[in-house]
Amino acid sequence: MTERDPYEFDKHSFLVVISGPSGVGKDSVLRRMKELGLPFRFVATMNTRARRPDEVDGVDYHFVSTETFVTMLEQGELLEHAVVYGDYKGIPRQPVREALASGHDAVLRVDVQGAATIKRIAPQAIFIFLTAGSEAELIERLSRRRTETTETLRVRIAAAREELQRIPEFDYVVVNREGYLEEAVESVISIIRAEHCRVHPRQVIL
């Protein structure tokens, strides 16, 4: 602190990991955060699955071929990766590094398993667990997706129950209650803002 100008703060950039079970609304929260034009860089996940009609390539995910994915994996260009329901998903390393180097916060959306992997690599990242207002809400949201079969729905609900047990590994919990998206978004933004005010800021090295 003695080396630091007491009137100069908030010069750090953070890695923000937004996670939580399927159906809690990670995408909705991120979409709203982007709409608000906040000065963070969202790093989209690489994904080998087919794009859903409401998704935009490069915005929601980077949709890539399995070959491209495997090449990136071999070259160590993925921060974490997983096989999710038969498809490959992974976070590209370079855009995260670039965002942080340019002084921007890098925001990632990953599943709970992926968050655990990133925590091993970058324990100083900010880990936010997004949850629904209740299990009933979660089931309702998953059921609304046309892509879910009875079996995948049951698998996702069972997974969500297990994932909720991992909340203690996270720094923050944000409840995305049905009809209160703005509240959840405001909490996420507050968390990032508060971290920027910390006297001893987290130092992310990647």
Next chain:
Amino acid sequence: MTERDPYEFDKHSFLVVISGPSGVGKDSVLRRMKELGLPFRFVATMNTRARRPDEVDGVDYHFVSTETFVTMLEQGELLEHAVVYGDYKGIPRQPVREALASGHDAVLRVDVQGAATIKRIAPQAIFIFLTAGSEAELIERLSRRRTETTETLRVRIAAAREELQRIPEFDYVVVNREGYLEEAVESVISIIRAEHCRVHPRQVIL
């Protein structure tokens, strides 16, 4: 965590200590926070000095006689106290306990010395150091006060320089830049909101 309903968060109440040198705008920030009607309880400091024309008894401070003050001190009813420029100041303990017991955050405004005392009693409180945008700004604000003589001004500037060295003892720094009061208030509110989202919340025992 296993004992806790994963869908029930944000049931804690916190002790928030807003501190910083004279002239950084602690009162302005608190006044604005009160105007916004946020659900916190501000616990006003007891003060034996004369009320300034713009101050309201019970709102900005509790203006009390020296005798009342000393009686409270003897009965252990003050969380901290100090002699400040010849007058007594102190934080009453009971309203803080009551606020926390009723599920509200208790917000205090104290000088840097007082914050250090509270940190010894309640290390789990949230300590926010408010600072001006620059030393020039601080001097300008102090000079605007009609109550300052050349000597008290010099004393306050020297004190501010020393107090800035104590920032590492605090959790957060918020810069109250001239003309950006709303920014500073928003940062303080974000800090409190973020603390409410923490997976492992601070447990204040008083």
